[in-house]
Amino acid sequence: MKLDQAVSLERVGDTLYIGFNDDLTLISFPKLVVVEGALIIEGNPRLLSLAFPLLERVGKYIHIHDNGQLVDVAFPHLVSVGGELSLQEAPLLKSITVGRTTAHTSATALHVDGEWPQVFVDVHPNVG
Amino acid sequence: MTAVKPPTTAKILQFPKVGDVAKPAAQGNAKQANTGTVDVMGPSGQASPIAAPQGGHNSALLARLMAMSPAKTRISRTEKGNVLSGSIEASNKTGLAALADVDAVDGDVAVSEGAFRLIDLTALGRVRDIAGRFTFEGNRSA
Numbered sequence: 132m133k134l135d136q137a138v139s140l141e142r143v144g145d146t147l148y149i150g151f152n153d154d155l156t157l158i159s160f161p162k163l164v165v166v167e168g169a170l171i172i173e174g175n176p177r178l179l180s181l182a183f184p185l186l187e188r189v190g191k192y193i194h195i196h197d198n199g200q201l202v203d204v205a206f207p208h209l210v211s212v213g214g215e216l217s218l219q220e221a222p223l224l225k226s227i228t229v230g231r232t233t234a235h236t237s238a239t240a241l242h243v244d245g246e247w248p249q250v251f252v253d254v255h256p257n258v259g
Numbered sequence: 260m261t262a263v264k265p266p267t268t269a270k271i272l273q274f275p276k277v278g279d280v281a282k283p284a285a286q287g288n289a290k291q292a293n294t295g296t297v298d299v300m301g302p303s304g305q306a307s308p309i310a311a312p313q314g315g316h317n318s319a320l321l322a323r324l325m326a327m328s329p330a331k332t333r334i335s336r337t338e339k340g341n342v343l344s345g346s347i348e349a350s351n352k353t354g355l356a357a358l359a360d361v362d363a364v365d366g367d368v369a370v371s372e373g374a375f376r377l378i379d380l381t382a383l384g385r386v387r388d389i390a391g392r393f394t395f396e397g398n399r400s401a
Binding site: 132134136137138139140141142143144145146147148149150151152153154155162168 | 383
């Protein structure tokens with residue numbers, strides 16, 4: 132089961148919530164730029180991949196919790212998160228990409244919780 | 260790229276806050292000049308009140324939207340395109356069909372409780388803006 136049909140969606144005015152879908156393997160929002168509320172992805176036991184290639188801003192927080200098969204997390208254009216970016220309970224996670232060098236990312240915190248054998252974090256926080 | 264050894268306990272990196280630099284979301288289709296509305300009743304509903312331009316493509320579109328919607332909603336033709344007023348909750352086979360020609364929703368969109376196996380989510384393909392929540396919860400394909 133894939134959630135990749137919202138191919139034109141650019142903005143969600145409140146929270147985007149994707150949770151507790153037993154067979155969901157892919158989440159893709161190829162044109163989504165703004166989520167005014169929170170972005171919550173939790174309890175999807177077969178989820179392998181997230182694709183938010185154009186997402187720039189999340190008004191509240193990002194929680195990606197308890198997705199046991201998740202391997203990669205990438206928000207390459209993310210520049211602003213109102214609250215924290217939290218990743219928990221993804222034991223197979225291998226890489227996290229947030230932002231890019233040409234557009235630094237702001238967030239109140241990056242919270243990574245887990246016992247992962249190998250994780251590469253590619254984050255470009257605003258330090259200036 | 261910075262390689263980071265995985266922590267065994269929670270790890271918090273504090274970043275300084277900066278101003279919001281994000282650009283506003285793209286607005287609707289400015290080419291849409293006509294406006295009109297249609298109140299859509301459910302399949303079991305009686306006569307559906309329609310207040311929309313008569314004749315041609317507009318009426319055909321609005322009539323199709325009216326026929327597909329499972330609950331009372333209103334579709335307006337605005338500068339943002341076809342805007343559905345109200346919220347949509349997909350819980351049966353026709354739950355999202357009303358979105359097939361919709362550019363924006365000014366309420367919530369929800370697909371929940373196993374509805375995925377019955378619903379053709381391609382109806383989401385044209386929607387550019389959801390003003391409320393978008394929820395996809397508790398679904399399974401079999």
